[in-house]
Amino acid sequence: MRLLLSTSAAHELGHEVLDRQELAHRYPQHRLPDGDTAVLDRLGAAIRxxxxxxxxxxxxxxxxxxxxxxxxxxxxxxxxxxxxxxxxxxxxxxxxxxxxxxxxxxxxxxxxxxxxxDIRRVIYSWHLPTRHDWFAGGAPPFVRAAPHDCFGIPSPDGSSVKLGLSFKYHAPVPEPERLDRTVRPEELGTFRELIRDLNPDPIRLSAYMEGCTDSxxxxxxxxxxxxxxxxxxxxxxxxxxxxxxxxxxxxxxxxxxxxxxxxxxxxxxxxxxx
Known part of the structure; x- marks a missing residue:
């Protein structure tokens, strides 16, 4: 958190620090545990x-x-x-x-x-909200550092939320030509742990590849x-x-x-x- 804030300040990036109560007020779809803080990136955006x-x-x-x-x-x-x-x-x-x-x-x-x-297999899942106001306040894309390093992107049509996990959850891919694109039920455990106010049963699943380095x-x-x-x-x-x-x-x-x-x-x- 300190690194993120110092970087934002050093480069004069527009941002706000929101405590648990303020985040819940502006974006009710995000509920933080006590002691957690959110940083709102005013320059953030999504692209097709x-x-x-x-x-x-x-x-x-x-x-x-x-x-x-x-x-x-x-x-x-x-x-x-x-x-x-x-x-x-x-x-x-x-x-x-x-x-x-x-x-x-x-x-x-x-x-x-x-x-x-290092070539890794990446899984993304899309989920429907279970509450009518999930997209209230604009529902910006988000990144979470805890309890699991993950990200989420609301779909442009306001119907679902795409979820993805960080590197440590991605399995190695020995041969890119033979990527296993089938996502099995047991691979969804971590996604289910992340979900609040989203249906735990995804409406779409996809497996991709990423190339990563040690650094x-x-x-x-x-x-x-x-x-x-x-x-x-x-x-x-x-x-x-x-x-x-x-x-x-x-x-x-x-x-x-x-x-x-x-x-x-x-x-x-x-x-x-x-």
Missing amino acids: PEASVQAAAARAEQLGARLHRYTPVREVVPAAGGGVRIVTGQGTDHVDAAVVTVGPWINTLLPDLPRTV GNPLVGHLPGEDDIIVMAGFSGSGFKLAPAMGEIAADLALDGTTEHPVDFLAPAGVGVD
Whole structure:
């Protein structure tokens, strides 16, 4: 809590500290135990990821990009004479530089990556409220640190609440191509412990993958020894919200070989090494 408040103050981020009574008054769907405190982020928001991805893809095509839809990438390797050779299900391309942003498949495509990306299976569940005023006061997205590290996002249509858990609850994924997408009843125990004023029986369940690092920081920079291959991986579930800045960094590294953004501590080979 102290770290969160000092960070908010240092960067002049708009926030309020709400005690148990004030939080219950403004947002009756959240009831804290005695002694707990809430921090309201005035700059927080939610975004529709699917619409955002499609809008970005459409704009890229308008600017001249070629998108290879539904095309698996088999290999990304340095090409003889410079550049990068990319082998896909549709053939082979030779490019000047490649930005590898393949999420859970990073270890498969770049097996010589010196820093490990731990691939985990993530479960999300959606629940209906059991009280009519659950969405009162705007029902902002939330993150809880105790008793379980979790988050929740009310659906835009005001019908359900999406719940997710932190890294320690995610099972390892040995082979991304064989992700088990079936969620079993016994996997819902922790979700049930979190729920108040929500129906414990979910209306929807989904299993996904995330690539995580030991530090929680992503790997951003050139693949060691390869100036033409840029790695962006291991965002630990936070990559989407960082996409605009990371896209600018990727463009800098691919076009200029360097960036003014301070990303040395994220180097795939280790701090200060690229």
